[in-house]
Amino acid sequence: MVTIKEIARHLNMSTTTVSNVIHGKTGEVSPETQQKVRNYLEEVGYVPNINARNLAANHSNIIGVVIKTREDHYMHILSEPFVSEILGGIEEVVRKTGYYMMLYISDDMADILDKVAAWNTDGLLLFWMLDDDALRVYKRFRKPVVCVDTYISEETRSQFENSFVNIGLEDEAGTYEAVSYLIKTGHRKIGFLSDNHEGVDLVRFKGYRRALADAGIGYSSKDFFELRSTKEEIEQSMKKMAEKAKKYEAVFCCSDVYASMLINACERKGILVPDDLSVVGFDDTFPSRLSRPSITTIHQDITGKGRLAIELLFKMIRGEKPETDQIIMKPELLIRESVKKRK
Amino acid sequence: MVTIKEIARHLNMSTTTVSNVIHGKTGEVSPETQQKVRNYLEEVGYVPNINARNLAANHSNIIGVVIKTREDHYMHILSEPFVSEILGGIEEVVRKTGYYMMLYISDDMADILDKVAAWNTDGLLLFWMLDDDALRVYKRFRKPVVCVDTYISEETRSQFENSFVNIGLEDEAGTYEAVSYLIKTGHRKIGFLSDNHEGVDLVRFKGYRRALADAGIGYSSKDFFELRSTKEEIEQSMKKMAEKAKKYEAVFCCSDVYASMLINACERKGILVPDDLSVVGFDDTFPSRLSRPSITTIHQDITGKGRLAIELLFKMIRGEKPETDQIIMKPELLIRESVKKRK
């Protein structure tokens, strides 16, 4: 690895000059010198030592992507279609902007915070943080942060002086629309399937409840299909859900993958979707398109969400203030084949 | 951000001592001093500056994961089920070993090489490299490298003095088995679907040809279903494949996703799988299980492959020499629902 110093020595000039032409600080350097340096740089195939650069310049060109995971989940978080799709959108922008993406996956916030600080990460993308966690990150980090799909109270948000944006989705309204559609198409006995009671899924649950209430349909806690999603339990649990579904006309699922798995489990029990049971998913990820029957779902622009998030982050890194500290995207009901009109 | 120097000053000792206890170089430091330092470290929440550490120690704790991508591909590489699954296996090991994973996605080898050098990456995981590219990387990099799914000639391999392993799969034999199964179940008019003619898919193609030949079945270049997989063309192209499939009894697909997409496209044209057409996939990724009909496929232990790759890499990073420079895993035919017995 050839260093700036060596180059400077070889060319009989100072490291400053070399550094200047490397950074295109033209105007500081005469054209001839520039050319000479550039040629030599090319010749020896100079590559900067990023650690040295980061240390001296006190930044890292790293964008940290923080994903809180559940260690025992049946699927690695990177395999979740929603995650891989949104990461794809982000990765492309990060790379093309000349930055690097570093994944911080953990179920321990304190650990993540330490790592982010250690790397001197320039900005942070936070996924599915809980209210107070987000604030904790910001208090410690004090650099640009964009949250994705984080439910954060007005009050909490006001404590992020600036360099903070939250990007979300109208989860409540989207779910309301989906469940209302189910009701409109003649379903009354409608279940809600999820593997947790927090954040996004909790809000979706509220949308479900509101749709039910508005249609004068009662709700009992039994209507919550609570999936156990650990490696050990998922399969058995999904079977139970399918069994339970026999008593229902429709099930709203918090993700397309769960919808797809439910359809499979049902089929194995001789419950036909949509003939015996209607199913709707959420997100419009790849599996919902591939499923047979294809899955009626709530579409959201996942890649676009990722791109928006990272673009806002870069904006803040450049020192510009975002116009708003919260952007809520609109979902859209996508009618495919997994819901049957019953009347 | 509090530094070692500040800590040393505050505690009235040298940076070496502080550094020593940070690195658990016990034996060098008296118990009392250790405790004193540790307490203070805890108190101020010391976090090392990784850039400084990397610069001084001349390593990075970064594992580079290099994936060559095709810019115009219909799907971001991270969304490919095989990729996300194997990355999941790798990420977990990397994280738990106290390293960091950095993704280098690009279609430009030279660019990747520069980045890897710039970051002073400790080891490299290379995916689907072409023969000479792999060598090029090694010549320049000269640190541990593990290739995954790379077809590399004996001759080329011998040029990597050491710190090199290739992990692959018996692609030829796997495909041979799948196609033979198709033949055994009464299919003779069998297509081969892929989006390229290189590397892994080329070897699979050879397995396909051999199975055909061994059964005395002729092959014409028309039997190669060449999918155009760009964003613009994929849909139209898949439709064409489905149309073409009308004249076939079975199609072997180089990935589960393609198998799944083909099944969908066929269904839309009224071609029923497996009744009118048998389909087999490859890899046994999630979509093959979710598909309806579920897809008969060649199973391989993807997560295990990733884990094996990274574990071997760490072994070399620790300075141990791998026993062998090539490990070829065995695939397994997994019979599900997408193939019909025709006789």
Next chain:
DNA sequence: TTGAAAGCGCTAACAA
């Protein structure tokens, strides 16, 4: 337009 030199925070060889 160019150069000298300090310093980013840490490690490690060496001295005490």
Next chain:
DNA sequence: TTGTTAGCGCTTTCAA
């Protein structure tokens, strides 16, 4: 057992 110090490779201020 502890301390001094010279770098690691780069950026940047300030002087020439």
